Amino acid sequence: MLVATSVATDTRVLREATTLVDAGHEVHVVGKDVPPDFVPPPGVTVSSAGASSVFRQAGAPSSSGRRLSSPQRLARWALLPQHRNQAFGSWARAAQDDARTREFDVVHAHDFTALEAGAALASQHGVPYVYDSHELWLGRQRQYRPTPLQDRRERAIESRLGQHASAVITVGDGVAAALRRDYGWDHVVVVRNTFPQRVDDGTTLPARPSGLVYAGRVDAHRELETVLAAARMVPELPVTLLGPSDDVWVGAHAADIAVSRATLAAPVPVAEVTAALRAAGLALVTHSDRFESHVLALPNKLFHAVHAGVPVVATDVSELAGIVRGHGLGEVYTPGDAGSLAAAVRRAVEGYDDLLANVAAAGPELSWPADAARLRQVYEGLTVG
Numbered sequence: 382m383l384v385a386t387s388v389a390t391d392t393r394v395l396r397e398a399t400t401l402v403d404a405g406h407e408v409h410v411v412g413k414d415v416p417p418d419f420v421p422p423p424g425v426t427v428s429s430a431g432a433s434s435v436f437r438q439a440g441a442p443s444s445s446g447r448r449l450s451s452p453q454r455l456a457r458w459a460l461l462p463q464h465r466n467q468a469f470g471s472w473a474r475a476a477q478d479d480a481r482t483r484e485f486d487v488v489h490a491h492d493f494t495a496l497e498a499g500a501a502l503a504s505q506h507g508v509p510y511v512y513d514s515h516e517l518w519l520g521r522q523r524q525y526r527p528t529p530l531q532d533r534r535e536r537a538i539e540s541r542l543g544q545h546a547s548a549v550i551t552v553g554d555g556v557a558a559a560l561r562r563d564y565g566w567d568h569v570v571v572v573r574n575t576f577p578q579r580v581d582d583g584t585t586l587p588a589r590p591s592g593l594v595y596a597g598r599v600d601a602h603r604e605l606e607t608v609l610a611a612a613r614m615v616p617e618l619p620v621t622l623l624g625p626s627d628d629v630w631v632g633a634h635a636a637d638i639a640v641s642r643a644t645l646a647a648p649v650p651v652a653e654v655t656a657a658l659r660a661a662g663l664a665l666v667t668h669s670d671r672f673e674s675h676v677l678a679l680p681n682k683l684f685h686a687v688h689a690g691v692p693v694v695a696t697d698v699s700e701l702a703g704i705v706r707g708h709g710l711g712e713v714y715t716p717g718d719a720g721s722l723a724a725a726v727r728r729a730v731e732g733y734d735d736l737l738a739n740v741a742a743a744g745p746e747l748s749w750p751a752d753a754a755r756l757r758q759v760y761e762g763l764t765v766g
Contacts, residue, residue, distance in 0.1 A: 383476050383499050384491035385469055388412035388427055389419040392651065392681060393515065393552075393574050394491055398425045400753045401760065409483060411476045430475035473498040486765045487511065490546075493518040493539055500542045509547035509763050513572075517556050517674040540564045548759045555677030555700040572756050574681045576688035578748045579655070586690060586737065590662035590730055592619045593694070596654045597682050599626035599645065602675070604667035604696055609634065610719035612641035615726050620665070623657060624648050651685075658689040663729055666695040666705075670716045679704060686710070687747045692736035694725050708747065709739035 384394050388410055398408040402424035410421070415429035477498050480488075488510040490499025496512055503510035519536055543549050543560070549569045551557050557569045593612075599605060599622045612620045620643040631638070631645065638645065649657075658664050664686035668675045676699045683701060686693045693711035695701050702713045712725035712732075729736060745751075 382408060382410040382489040382491060383473075383480065383495035383502075384410060385413045385472050385476075385494040386491075387419075388415050388421070390648065392576075393513075395422060395425070396577075396749060396753075397489075397513070397572070397756055398422070400749075400756055404757050404760065406760070409485070411479050413472050413476075428479050430472050430479055469494045477502060481505070487760070487763060489513060491515065493535065496542050497538060500545070509765065511759065511763075512543050512546040512549045514543075514549060514551040514556065514560065516552065517559050517677055536563075547763050550756070550759060553677065553679035553700055555679075556674075559673070559677060570755055570759055572752045572759075573679055573684065573747075575684045575747055575749045575752050578744055578750070579688050579690060584656070584659060586659055587662045589733060590618060592621060592661035593663050593665050593726065594621045594623055594658050594661045595665040595667065595682075596623045596658065596685060597680070598624050600630050601627070602669040602671055604669055604716060605630075606634065606637070607717055607719050607722055608665060608667060609637040609641040609643055611722035611726065612643055614719065614723035616642070618663070618726060618730075619644065621646055621657065621661065623654060654685065655689045658686060658691050662691055662733070663711075663726070664689070664691050664693045666693045666701065666711075668696055668698070668701075670696070670698045676700070683710075684747060687740060687744060690737070690740055690744070692729055692733065692740055694722065694729050704747075708743040709736065710743060711736055711740075 382394065382398060384391060386394065388394055391412075394410060398410055399422045401408050402422070408424065409426045409428070411428050411430055413430060415427055419427065421427045473495065476495070480502050485506065486508055488499045488503040488506075488508060490496045490510055491513045492515045499510050499512070518539060519532055540563075543564060543566060546568070549560065549566055550572045551560060551569060552572070552574050554571055557571050560566055560569050595605070595608060597603065605622065608620060608622075620641065622643055623646040625648050626645060664682065666680055666682045666686060668678065668680060670676055679700050683693060683695065683704065687710065693705060695705045695711060695713050696716050697713040698716065705711050705713055712729045714725040715721040
């Protein structure tokens with residue numbers, strides 16, 4: 382497997398790797414800047430390839446980890462595409478160098494950033510490759526200047542290499558439909574970002590919600606401005622923003638965070654996120670409707686809430702709202718409308734007992750065993766050797 386993430390916190394990669402190990406495969410993951418103290422799951426091995434550009438050497442902190450002035454933010458917006466291209470390109474070359482020393486029967490390329498490297502390795506070794514599209518790449522969130530020529534080039538690369546992949550897997554029906562529409566692919570399989578069913582640990586949920594937990598990246602285009610405004614309307618339910626944060630966004634919204642009395646909490650292991658969700662009783666599953674990838678997304682946060690057994694208050698966008706309404710998992714609100722979000726929170730509190738029952742009933746269908754079976758079927762259908 383090739384993935385341009387740290388692996389350590391990439392639940393999709395680790396879950397897929399573990400599932401394939403359980404099915405009898407040996408799995409090695411080449412990640413990006415993997416923490417040296419990371420211990421992978423049993424049966425999975427991991428190595429790390431660095432990434433660098435003229436703007437930042439491998440291992441150096443990102444500019445999102447410090448406060449930036451207005452001129453610095455403008456420069457970041459203008460230069461970020463060049464930095465990303467160089468960083469992901471250097472990682473891909475290092476990952477290929479690492480993988481060339483290994484024996485393997487299949488290459489599993491996680492996301493577009495690994496696709497070209499994965500296809501090249503597969504060709505060199507005469508083995509099939511799987512393209513795992515974690516989002517609609519060309520519809521993804523952008524926080525930098527437009528890049529129309531690069532977008533056109535990437536569309537052509539994704540179309541060609543995805544067509545030649547032995548299988549394409551992706552995270553939801555909406556993204557799968559878009560890939561079939563845009564590229565005419567007929568070999569797309571949906572493997573969602575679901576979680577294993579929770580093992581009963583004896584803990585209980587509160588009789589009524591005591592707070593709201595957003596568990597994900599704290600950054601732009603995630604409806605967090607709306608969350609902070611709504612928090613002032615329902616002060617009896619404190620908001621916790623739990624996850625890695627972009628200090629550029631945090632600095633720009635420091636006053637709103639203070640007024641809303643929201644708590645910023647650092648990233649913690651999955652089990653601790655689950656405990657926080659269960660202690661609060663309600664999960665916030667929010668993102669903007671500005672980008673097509675968001676409109677079509679089924680976020681990890683949704684399935685983590687199902688795993689924790691808690692109802693959700695979610696943004697009313699296509700795929701996400703369809704699952705929430707279809708299974709009665711919670712309440713939805715109009716994007717950008719703090720009053721609508723506050724009203725949805727109140728409805729969730731009023732109907733809490735029914736929502737809890739709906740989440741429990743939906744658990745088996747919206748949990749990893751169903752998606753693990755699809756992943757195993759993909760690998761069973763590969764022609765190897």
